[in-house]
Amino acid sequence: MLFIVQTTLQLGLIYGLVSLALFVSYRILNIADLSTDGTFVLGMCVSVAFAYNGHPILALFMAILSGALSGTITAYLQTYLEIPSILAGIITNTGLYTINLMIMNYSSNLALLKQETVFSILENKGINNSSIILPALIFILISTLLYLFLKTRLGLSIRATGDNTDMVLASSIDARKTTIIGLAIANSITSLSGGLVGQFQRTADINSGTGVVVIGLACLIIGESIISKDSILKNILATLIGSIIYRLLYAIILRTRIFPIEFLKLITAFIITIAIGLPSIRKTIISNTKEKRHA
Amino acid sequence: MLKISNLNKYFNLNTINEVKVLDNINLNVNKADFITIIGSNGAGKSTLFNCIAGSILADSGSIILDQNDITYKKEYLRSKMIGRLFQNPLQGSAPNMTIEENLALAYLRGDSSRNSFSMITNSDRLFFKEKLKELNLNLDNSLNQKVGTLSGGQRQALSLLMATIVTPKLLLLDEHTAALDPQTAKTVMDLTDDIVSKNKITCLMITHNLNHAIKYGNRILMMEKGRIVLDLDNKENITIDNLLDRFKKETGKLLDNDRILLSSE
Numbered sequence: 001m002l003f004i005v006q007t008t009l010q011l012g013l014i015y016g017l018v019s020l021a022l023f024v025s026y027r028i029l030n031i032a033d034l035s036t037d038g039t040f041v042l043g044m045c046v047s048v049a050f051a052y053n054g055h056p057i058l059a060l061f062m063a064i065l066s067g068a069l070s071g072t073i074t075a076y077l078q079t080y081l082e083i084p085s086i087l088a089g090i091i092t093n094t095g096l097y098t099i100n101l102m103i104m105n106y107s108s109n110l111a112l113l114k115q116e117t118v119f120s121i122l123e124n125k126g127i128n129n130s131s132i133i134l135p136a137l138i139f140i141l142i143s144t145l146l147y148l149f150l151k152t153r154l155g156l157s158i159r160a161t162g163d164n165t166d167m168v169l170a171s172s173i174d175a176r177k178t179t180i181i182g183l184a185i186a187n188s189i190t191s192l193s194g195g196l197v198g199q200f201q202r203t204a205d206i207n208s209g210t211g212v213v214v215i216g217l218a219c220l221i222i223g224e225s226i227i228s229k230d231s232i233l234k235n236i237l238a239t240l241i242g243s244i245i246y247r248l249l250y251a252i253i254l255r256t257r258i259f260p261i262e263f264l265k266l267i268t269a270f271i272i273t274i275a276i277g278l279p280s281i282r283k284t285i286i287s288n289t290k291e292k293r294h295a
Numbered sequence: 296m297l298k299i300s301n302l303n304k305y306f307n308l309n310t311i312n313e314v315k316v317l318d319n320i321n322l323n324v325n326k327a328d329f330i331t332i333i334g335s336n337g338a339g340k341s342t343l344f345n346c347i348a349g350s351i352l353a354d355s356g357s358i359i360l361d362q363n364d365i366t367y368k369k370e371y372l373r374s375k376m377i378g379r380l381f382q383n384p385l386q387g388s389a390p391n392m393t394i395e396e397n398l399a400l401a402y403l404r405g406d407s408s409r410n411s412f413s414m415i416t417n418s419d420r421l422f423f424k425e426k427l428k429e430l431n432l433n434l435d436n437s438l439n440q441k442v443g444t445l446s447g448g449q450r451q452a453l454s455l456l457m458a459t460i461v462t463p464k465l466l467l468l469d470e471h472t473a474a475l476d477p478q479t480a481k482t483v484m485d486l487t488d489d490i491v492s493k494n495k496i497t498c499l500m501i502t503h504n505l506n507h508a509i510k511y512g513n514r515i516l517m518m519e520k521g522r523i524v525l526d527l528d529n530k531e532n533i534t535i536d537n538l539l540d541r542f543k544k545e546t547g548k549l550l551d552n553d554r555i556l557l558s559s560e
């Protein structure tokens with residue numbers, strides 16, 4: 001039981017950052033950012049590489065920076081080269097695979113031996129449960145900063161860019177700039193998540209990003225279905241709650257082995273299909289029944 | 296104020312589908328002019344606005360706004376000086392943001408003294424309330440309402456407020472009441488007239504409503520096939536009938552617009 005609660009909170013908080021990032025790209029900017037998987041691994045590789053060389057704290061900042069850079073590139077592809085957003089994300093994602101290997105010296109993984117991590121530093125200072133407390137503090141810090149930022153002049157411009165493109169194009173907002181800043185922010189949050197996961201697991205793996213974007217979206221949607229999404233604060237809360245619920249299911253399945261944990265990705269795919277497709281399904285059913293009644 | 300010289304615009308230049316949409320347009324707009332523009336479908340009215348605002352670039356000629364050559368300036372930079380309203384009331388505001396946030400976006404545009412990280416202050420809110428009250432649409436206590444929940448007329452009125460909350464050097468109205476029912480159209484039109492004359496805004500308005508074209512503004516332009524065929528001082532006693540007559544005399548055909556309104560109300 002305790003194990004389940006612990007894993008749920010650890011992973012829910014750390015991966016909650018990915019959902020928070022997707023809230024920015026998918027909900028605010030209205031862009032399905034498929035570079036998310038690669039950016040997550042990028043953050044992980046950068047973070048573990050710096051920790052490997054004895055700089056676990058700097059590692060997290062570098063992870064954030066690397067994500068911002070990656071998001072900027074994806075956004076440039078979309079705005080200046082006018083590559084469709086989905087394709088832009090895939091291009092960055094593909095390129096990142098090599099970059100990530102390079103960071104790990106062309107090996108498919110990099111493990112920490114006795115090096116310190118941000119978690120072990122806290123444990124050594126006598127703080128128990130650092131793997132919950134640290135992610136919680138980071139989530140609170142990042143979401144507070146994001147919340148405040150979205151209320152600033154720049155934040156409002158970014159929100160408008162995703163909300164009404166026509167309006168923004170005819171306004172004094174430079175839609176290219178806001179898209180770039182928005183995606184840089186989203187991806188820096190994603191790579192921070194990857195960076196934390198890397199140090200938490202004490203290893204970075206080139207394949208650990210598979211499905212991150214889909215799971216993150218599923219969490220976002222689960223959260224939104226529980227909390228109404230009529231204010232930024234609730235939106236942010238929804239990302240965390242969705243992520244925690246998802247990780248609870250994950251932990252229960254992992255513990256009880258009702259079915260092999262590998263099944264979870266298939267189930268996730270189902271969850272997200274149903275959640276996003278539900279409005280259309282509902283519409284079809286309603287129009288069908290109306291048609292029948294009419295006939 | 297606004298000086299357009301020898302402006303030309305082709306679509307599909309150098310292809311078999313080449314069309315000349317603006318044909319050597321010359322126009323001098325004085326400060327505080329309120330000009331109405333009428334013309335057949337496809338005459339090039341919206342294209343002229345698009346060239347002035349920068350959503351499309353002219354092929355040749357020049358556009359000078361208040362001594363700045365803006366012919367090839369980026370659209371978002373021109374928007375600091377030019378306010379725009381479109382036919383579609385949904386185009387001018389962000390539906391998932393609140394009234395206050397939409398107004399803040401519009402308001403911050405002209406104020407370069409604030410940095411990117413400034414937020415809406417309480418004095419901003421008081422100012423917005425004041426402005427909303429002037430619209431007379433009972434929106435002054437709905438600062439936190441999402442814009443997506445407003446009616447078409449309310450949204451167009453809000454867009455008007457957003458376009459003028461920082462007084463623009465030029466206001467471009469492209470059939471901005473055409474999608475509204477007659478009563479709402481009248482309300483929005485009266486508001487427009489009120490705001491434009493109170494702030495002495497230089498304004499160009501495309502309309503298919505001949506009555507509006509005569510009733511508002513001080514100058515009437517008629518466009519046909521990319522050219523300005525008539526430029527009337529709206530002080531003479533113009534009626535819809537002699538407007539139609541003069542159009543026919545200039546172009547040899549009837550004014551043909553699918554949305555034309557000839558009614559006198």
Ligand SMILES: Nc1ncnc2c1ncn2[C@@H]1O[C@H](COP(=O)(O)OP(=O)(O)OP(=O)(O)O)[C@@H](O)[C@H]1O
Nearest residue numbers: 306307316334335336337338339340341342343552
């Ligand atoms: N992007 C484009 N590509 C090709 N042709 C275009 C384009 N935009 C407009 N046109 C053509 O240019 C001509 C002028 O169009 P415009 O929209 O300026 O007319 P308008 O005077 O605003 O007409 P309406 O009264 O119907 O709004 C039309 O023949 C139109 O088909």
Ligand SMILES: [Mg+2]
Nearest residue numbers: 340341342469
């Ligand atoms: Mg038009």
